[in-house]
Amino acid sequence: MKKGFAVFAAALCIALLAGAALAAPPADRPRLSVRQFDNKAGCGIPAAAITEMMTTELFKSGLFNLLEREKLNYVAEEIKLGQSGLVDESTAPELGKIKGAQYTMTGAVTLFFYNDSGGVVYLPGVVGGLLSHTAYVTLDIRIIDTATSEVVYAAAEQGAANQTAGGIILPIAAFGAGKSGGLLATATRNSVIKHVETMKTVNWDR
Incomplete structure (x- = not known):
């Protein structure tokens, strides 16, 4: 019993140290x-909501300082207000303090599809049936120095979701109502998470 607990404790310490090393x-x-x-997948795609989802996951990952x-x-408005004399000078934001980005991320939604038919669907340019x-x-995500x-990261990650797999359906209004909208939101998050996990393997010390 004691030996088993010691093995568990050692494994837990290793996991915690690995997590600390990543952040x-x-x-x-x-x-x-x-x-x-x-949006390169058709009309009505919530590209803004997908960008927000990516930003949130990146922040949670601790990989980057996000700018x-x-x-x-909105930041410019606060700076302008601070220069107007209406704000306490000791708390007003200063000009020239906005940080420059070492990297910038661009992305495109290249597939956004819910197959509501009873059979497999084949789409042009998509490997395998849906x-x-x-x-x-x-x-499709790029990160540019x-x-x-220089493009330092370029990858396409596909996320999928269905109810039969027992996955959680995310009810996000921007992705549409009902089951299809929830599944599309879940599939999007799965794609985002795949990207973030891949980014953890990149050496960002340049």
């Missing part, structure tokens, strides 16, 4: 900005 101290993390993803770019106008009553989302324009 670098904030000062050492590379700075990354995320641009809104493009806002898509809503930078199973019935299953949602599929593919995200802003100093050199």
Whole structure:
């Protein structure tokens, strides 16, 4: 019994140390900005919501210090207000303090499909058939070194989701109502998580 507990404790320590190693101290993390993803899979695709989902998962991962770019106008408004004299000078944001990004992420939604038919569907450009009553989302992601324009990460990851697999259906309004919308949201998150897990294997110390 004691031996089994010792083995479990050792395994737990190793897992905790591995997790700590993945999450670098904030000062050492590379700075990354995320641009809104493009929609290349048809009309009505919630590209903005997918970008937000990616941003959230990246933040949770601790891989990067994330820099806002898509809503930078709100930051500019705060700086402008601080310069107006209406705000306490000791708390007003200063000009010229916005950090530059070492990397920027671009992305495209290249597949966003729910097969509601009773059989397998084959789509042009998609390897293999798409199973019935299953949602599929593919995200093509690039990360670019802003100093050199070098592409340091490029990958396409597909996420899938269906009720029969026992997966959790995410009820996110932007992805549509009902089961299909929930499955598409879940498939999207699965694709996002695959990307983030792959990014953990990249050496970002450049």
